[in-house]
């Protein structure tokens with residue numbers, strides 16, 4: 001069956017286990033009736049870094065953040081800095097006014113859903129490349145909504161406003177609606193993942209989806225509309241913060257980091273996302289134009305060992321000169337290389353990933369690697385590190401925080417009591433609900449975009465990372 005339109009509800013920060021618990025208690029009657037019964041409810045994996053913005057990209061493009069060359073909500077472009085020095089094209093933070101530059105920063109050849117559908121609508125999402133004029137319903141008001149809610153902590157007001165905009169936009173007969181509900185994420189950051197206010201936000205979103213369904217019924221459109229509910233990341237409670245940039249400064253390395261960006265002649269840069277991940281960039285002795293590989297880092301430095309033994313950090317990753325990716329955890333050290341669709345993983349004595357392997361090396365396919373890592377501390381670690389390091393804007397070192405910790409302290413207001421961004425299961429596992437069934441079990445967020453295109457009769461762009469769930 002081909003659907004005439006798709007409405008994608010993005011419940012930012014929704015966790016599959018909380019959703020499941022609330023479904024079982026009968027607290028999400030609309031999701032249960034219109035999406036779960038006769039449809040789909042699965043836990044899938046988002047993209048790394050598991051954070052708002054970069055992790056929306058798979059749903060809008062079918063590509064990973066690394067493929068889109070947007071490897072975090074903050075990044076540093078060492079090649080641009082080497083050529084042009086301090087300039088607003090050399091670094092970025094999408095938190096604040098620079099959010100408007102997101103669309104320009106995505107790799108040129110990447111197509112979004114907004115350029116594929118004829119009459120798409122966008123609500124409260126800052127990624128809208130290709131959208132026709134007038135169809136971005138919050139182009140001018142998004143910052144106002146977010147600023148107002150930030151000051152008043154009134155995020156449920158924003159979710160209600162998003163719902164009204166979805167219902168109003170139905171009058172222009174859209175074929176694709178992408179709508180963001182920010183309240184679960186925002187209430188979690190300020191309190192706890194399981195705070196009653198957060199749980200209420202799940203129930204309220206179910207009510208909002210019920211309102212949209214009622215509006216669709218009134219028009220006689222319910223059966224011809226594909227309903228999809230996703231999240232871009234989970235969250236975990238945070239008890240301790242660790243500021244990577246100031247830590248490097250204490251070690252004597254002049255470091256560039258947000259919000260301390262008016263600096264020159266720095267030797268390092270740190271860019272935090274979520275706040276559970278961090279890109280670390282180091283100036284090579286030959287200059288910023290040259291990346292620092294694993295071999296450079298072990299020859300001259302102390303950092304890899306220091307980072308991997310810190311309690312806040314779960315995983316340290318960097319590139320080798322031969323194209324391999326090195327992994328370091330408190331358990332051990334290893335490396336892997338991706339070649340012709342195969343992953344060749346090797347480690348010394350102790351497996352850093354604790355995958356319970358019987359040998360010191362393993363060759364696996366991309367799909368096998370997901371099954372092998374799915375229930376580990378680092379789900380889909382091989383594919384996710386490979387995609388993020390494919391971006392020239394990625395750090396020389398990538399840090400992923402342990403649950404309970406995050407990587408930003410002094411410069412975060414209000415203080416985050418829950419975080420996301422890292423490669424841990426609590427952040428990577430997300431819910432996927434759809435009002436129809438598929439042939440193949442969904443696993444990664446990049447597969448949702450081609451699946452929606454297929455279900456609505458659209459051509460899937462070539463060379464995307466995802467694969468339709470209707471292709472075995």
Ligand SMILES: [Zn+2]
Nearest residue numbers: 013052185189
């Ligand atoms: Zn968040």
